[in-house]
Amino acid sequence: MSRAFVKETDPDDDDPQLPPLPQGGKNYMTPQGFARMRAELLDLIDNERPKMVEIVHWAASNGDRSENGDYLYGKKRLREIDRRIRFLTKRLDVAEVVDPSVHHGNEQIFFGATVTYADDEGVERTVRIMGIDEADSSAGDVSWISPIARTLLKARVGDVLKLVMPERVAEIEVLEVVYPAP
Template identity: 50%
Template sequence: MPNPNYITPEGARRLSEELGRLRSVDRPRIVQEVADAAAQGDRSENAEYIYGKKKLREIDRRMHYLTKRLESAVVVDPKEQKGDKVFFGAAIEVEDEDGKRHTYRIVGEDEIDSKTGRISWKSPVGRALLGKAPGDVVTVRRPAGDIEMEIVSVKYT
């Protein structure tokens, strides 16, 4: 597998729930709206019909994407990880050059959320942290300039 799609159990559950909602709630509702709009007559100038068809295509595209992502997913449970090295699913506390502490969690590409510190294992920070242990100093290359961070702690929860 040249490009694995690692994901946490929580991330896989969220993607499955979104797919289920699209399939059983959103898509049937839009199909009904399109059918109602089509019943009004001339479809070429019917904005509700045109918009509904566009929304239906967007839902179908998202459902296809989610299906493919879930089919290729490799679920990795952070609770099964042991040790103090940084691997997928780890929660890492780091201290930057200015003494500020940040907490990151290494997750899959479909789970990133910068507001909560959930970063992809493929991101520059994620790649720099992988395989390191508390006390290690890593250098992260970024457009604003390189920054050094020391790993303070590694937890798997």
């Protein structure tokens, strides 16, 4: 008898899991993140692409295109620019701009909050909950769908939460919640 599809153990109901992903698949963004992406899109359309089209046109007029490095590189770069323009256009079309400053002074954690928390080892960390396209981990930003953000969302200062990580479950305590001033 094959044992390939037999459950070896029943999962425990007490097994902690991450909070579920929000329904609807919205692309939340801060006004600043939306403005940065829009500026990048406009720069690609108004500056980068016309310059590259001009270079490709000049290179094509030089003759043999099969060994023309300017032409080959220019066509490749033009495809990359067009791909980025399509991506940015789609992301901006479905973006839902949320201004975190409306929660200024609130102690509950929502999108756009800067949260300081301490883990069970006493290490304090500060993260800012941002949109998927604008989160920069080197600046302490986390995406609103990341495990830490999903654990923190809707919690309040003083709450002790269980953060599910691949290797263990840690307890974290929310120490401070800050929103930008309006």
